[in-house]
Amino acid sequence: MPPLDIRSYTARAGALVDASPPTTLRDTRRWLVDPLLETLGWDVRADSCRADRDVDDVHLEYVPTVDSVPALFVAVEPATDSLDGRRANALRRAMAWTGVGRAIYTNGRDFLLLAGTSDIDYRTVRLADLTDEESVLANYTRSTLGSRLERHSRELVARQLAVERPVLVESIVDRLTAVTTQGEAYAPEFEAAAERFLDQLVVAFAEQQPASSDGPAVSVRFSESAITDDGPTREGTADSPTAAGDAALEADDPTGSERDESGDGSPGEDADTATDDRSGKPGDEGRGDGEYVVRFFNERGSIGAIGHSTSDGALVEAAEYLLDRGLAGVDPPWRPDGSDRTILNDGPVGADGSPMAAPKRLSNGLALETAGSAAQRAARVKALADRAGLRAMLTGDWDRETQ
Structure with a gap:
C-alpha cells in the first residue's frame, strides 16, 4: 500500500480550522471529513460510500463499502461542537451488532478511532497529532479493509442486512400493505414483524462465525462508562470526549499503563491484558481470549448489544447496561425464579448472610454475584434481562466448554 499523505491533510485541515473553522455539519463534512476519507482511499462520492444511514439507532454520516459490504462506520459532529459520549457508545453498540470492526467518530478536530x-x-487523537498515527490510520484505509473482505462469509451477509435494515423494513411493509385489504391500518404491525424478522436474520448469519476476522480480540472493557460525556460540549471544557476517554482508560486499567499500539498499528492489537480483577476460579476468568456477546431486544426488535472477552465480564456489562433499562428498580436481595443463589444484593453477601463467591460492585452500588460456569452466567444474564422486561440473545463463545 502506498504511504498515506496524512502530513499534507493535517497541514491543510489545521490551517482551515485555525483560520475559520466550519460551523455547520455540512461544511465540516465537506472541508474536513471528506478529504480525510479520500486520503484513506475512500471515494466519498461513489455509490459504494453510503451516506446518512441509521444503523441500530445510531446515525452514520458515511458507511464506506467494499463490493457492497460495509467496511467502516463514520459519524461526524460539526467542528464547533465536541463529540457526544452517548453517540460514541451507540456507535460501539452498532459495531458489536453488525460486526463492522472499524469506526471513526470525529468533528474534524478530535478523532475517536x-x-x-x-x-x-x-x-x-487530536488533528495536530494525526501525523504521528499513520500506522494506526492505515487500518482504516480502503486497501487494508478491502483485503479483509475478499473472502465471502455469512458474517458479511449479516453486515449488509444490518446496514440496509431500514430500507428492507420499509420495502417489506410497502409490499405487505399493498397486497392486503386495508393494509395501511396494519402497517405498524407489519413494521414490527419485519424488524423482528430482519433482527433474527442478522443474528442467524452473525452467530455462525467464530471470533471476528477484523483482528484479535482485546480485553478493553466494553462499557457505556468508557466515554462519560452527557452530550455535546464546547472545546476546552472538562467534559471533552478526549479527556473523558483518557480518564476512563486510566480507571479501567489497574496498571495505569497505556495500551500497546505495536503490531500492525491497530488500536490495542497486543493489549490482551486483564482489566478486571481475576480470582482464579474455574471458568474463563483471566483468559481474556473469548467473545461473549449479548444482544438485547424489546417487543419491536433490537435495542443494543454488549460484549466482553470473558463471560464474567460480559455478565457485569450486561447488568450495567440493564440498570438504565428497567433493572434499577429491583428489590435486593434478588435471585431469579427457581434459583437458591442471591444474584444482586446491597452488599457482597447472600440473603442468608453468607459471602458471595465472586462479587462485583455495580455502578449503582449493588453487588453482583459473578461466580459459576459460563452456562450459569448465561442463565443469569437472561434472568436479569427478563427482570428488566427485555429479551437477551447470547452469541459467540457462551457455549464453549470451560476448563
Missing part, C-alpha cells in the same frame, strides 16, 4: 466487535478498543 474504534476497533473491534465484542470488546471495542479506542483511541482519541
Whole structure:
C-alpha cells in the first residue's frame, strides 16, 4: 500500500480550522471529513460510500463499502461542537451488532478511532497529532479493509442486512400493505414483524462465525462508562470526549499503563491484558481470549448489544447496561425464579448472610454475584434481562466448554 499523505491533510485541515473553522455539519463534512476519507482511499462520492444511514439507532454520516459490504462506520459532529459520549457508545453498540470492526467518530478536530466487535478498543487523537498515527490510520484505509473482505462469509451477509435494515423494513411493509385489504391500518404491525424478522436474520448469519476476522480480540472493557460525556460540549471544557476517554482508560486499567499500539498499528492489537480483577476460579476468568456477546431486544426488535472477552465480564456489562433499562428498580436481595443463589444484593453477601463467591460492585452500588460456569452466567444474564422486561440473545463463545 502506498504511504498515506496524512502530513499534507493535517497541514491543510489545521490551517482551515485555525483560520475559520466550519460551523455547520455540512461544511465540516465537506472541508474536513471528506478529504480525510479520500486520503484513506475512500471515494466519498461513489455509490459504494453510503451516506446518512441509521444503523441500530445510531446515525452514520458515511458507511464506506467494499463490493457492497460495509467496511467502516463514520459519524461526524460539526467542528464547533465536541463529540457526544452517548453517540460514541451507540456507535460501539452498532459495531458489536453488525460486526463492522472499524469506526471513526470525529468533528474534524478530535478523532475517536474504534476497533473491534465484542470488546471495542479506542483511541482519541487530536488533528495536530494525526501525523504521528499513520500506522494506526492505515487500518482504516480502503486497501487494508478491502483485503479483509475478499473472502465471502455469512458474517458479511449479516453486515449488509444490518446496514440496509431500514430500507428492507420499509420495502417489506410497502409490499405487505399493498397486497392486503386495508393494509395501511396494519402497517405498524407489519413494521414490527419485519424488524423482528430482519433482527433474527442478522443474528442467524452473525452467530455462525467464530471470533471476528477484523483482528484479535482485546480485553478493553466494553462499557457505556468508557466515554462519560452527557452530550455535546464546547472545546476546552472538562467534559471533552478526549479527556473523558483518557480518564476512563486510566480507571479501567489497574496498571495505569497505556495500551500497546505495536503490531500492525491497530488500536490495542497486543493489549490482551486483564482489566478486571481475576480470582482464579474455574471458568474463563483471566483468559481474556473469548467473545461473549449479548444482544438485547424489546417487543419491536433490537435495542443494543454488549460484549466482553470473558463471560464474567460480559455478565457485569450486561447488568450495567440493564440498570438504565428497567433493572434499577429491583428489590435486593434478588435471585431469579427457581434459583437458591442471591444474584444482586446491597452488599457482597447472600440473603442468608453468607459471602458471595465472586462479587462485583455495580455502578449503582449493588453487588453482583459473578461466580459459576459460563452456562450459569448465561442463565443469569437472561434472568436479569427478563427482570428488566427485555429479551437477551447470547452469541459467540457462551457455549464453549470451560476448563
